[in-house]
Amino acid sequence: MGTETVHALREVSLEIAKGEYVAIMGPSGSGKSTLMNLLGCLDSPSGGSYELNGNRVSEMNDNQLAEIRNREIGFIFQTFNLLPRSDALRNVELPLVYAGVAPSQRRKAALDTLASVGLAERVHHKPNELSGGQRQRVAVARALVNRPSILLADEPTGNLDSKTGAEIMALFENLANQGNTIIVVTHEEAIARQSRRIIRIRDGLIASDERIR
């Protein structure tokens, strides 16, 4: 008996520059989730290397990965993944808590960021008191509050109706215009079309990499 090693990704060589707005596309099982986990420093590759902002992520241990996620990555999930018992403000504050920012400072930063995504009136609402679109805005604010190098969104509109989905994509457009680096992982062509570069993954390989705007 032995275990078969499955390589979800092979010979993927990829460079994303600061300020790019990239969509990663691929059917399920293509390896796009693995790529996203690697880019998001949630996982380290079994081989090869990943350099983020001058840090060799591929050689980091658990705690260093946690630190770099905190500093460099802002996650936006399909299911929002807000903490249900905490209000919007507290959710947005969380990355700053882990970064060790003083309470008064992080409160101000969280309030500012919530205002920038249009939720100034809703800061003390808990997730279940907010609509899907509002929840995703809280999640975006949480991703932004630490001023990360990358905004990494995994199917950000997957749980939203098309209207609120469009609102979120408009928000992304805005953020991209402000110079944020955004990576959206999606299987929806329409969503990917709104980015400026589409990387298609198939069977663990990069099938295409095109700039569209």
Place this chain on the structure above:
Amino acid sequence: MNLFTELREGLSISWSAIRANKLRSALTTLGIVIGIVTVTLMGTAIQGLNSSFVQSVSSIGADVLFVDRRNWINQSAQDWIRGQKRPPLTLAMADGLARQLTMASAIAPVADDNADVKYKKRRSSGVNIIGTTENYEITMGLTVETGRFLTAGECSGGRPVCVLGAMAATNLFQGESPLGEKILIGQHQFEVVGVLEKLGGMAGNGGVDDQIIIPLPQFTQNLDHNPDYEMQIKISHVEQMEDAVEEVRVVMRRLRQLPPGTPDNFAINQQDQFLKLFHQLAGTIGGVGLFITGLSLFVGGIGIMNIMFVSVAERTREIGVRKAIGAKRRTILLQFLIEAASICLLGGLIALAIAWPATLLLNKVMPSSLSLGIVGVALLVSLVTGVLSGFFPAWRAARMNPVDALRNE
């Protein structure tokens, strides 16, 4: 993030988690409450037993030597038999000791027996009757509450008078004044001339309080013609105890006419022998008691561990999110440890709130109070229980892979 912020964050997170699952937290806490209550009460009871015993024993006085035929405490059956075979002490030895000892301030020969005592219609059975001299007041450190103690005259062969211990007096007279009244000890009438102050001591057995003291000649005449005497010797200076013991030994050997090289055929007993034995015994009883009650705390701890596993499993996704956002292993570990510790500490506080009135109740049976030491230990134990039983679940949470945790539904 420094440790202080982590602790504060952990506290606020765990507090909201505890509030979110009120019933579950309450039930889990209950296990700890029961554990801490039993351990606390056990601790208090042991302490109470200790102090009441020490109180009884110290009424004997640390500066008094008791010369007996036998050792108070026998290490083996042979010891006891050897003691039984020794010749009894005689009254003449009391005189010899009084004449030859230089370091003693008072010597009292003491004989004792149990007898039924009657006053009018009231009976008290099995009362400890002490036949002795006026020096007994000194050697035992007694204080007379009303009336007076036996006089030297009475003790060298006078009227049948007696002094009652506090408990013996209440039992027979129930509030009436005993002074001048006549009581029957066995078949013989004695006039009460004094009542002793209450000494207190072991619960149930009145000890020194349930005794009646009569002059030695009356004792040998009416109760026991040939009693087994004990010589009580009060030492002038307690710091010379060892020398005094040696002097008593030398004098006793001379009085007993023991040739050099033969072993002593008497025993010099002291209070601290008792104390030593008691502390040994109390240590064992306390250890076993605490172990048994500790088991209930252990069960409570298992409850905590169980519920923390549930809590970790339930919040796998939350753990994934926190990790994705930048929580380190230590942060997650601390979060769950604090949660477990908070539940236990809460349990400890509730337990103390229950144990406090319970010790007041216990106090009716034996001297007991919830000492600050026990409070501190109880809180510490509950905290440690929380940390220990929370550690394994917290460790599991801390080691979760964020990718897997996020995928969890």
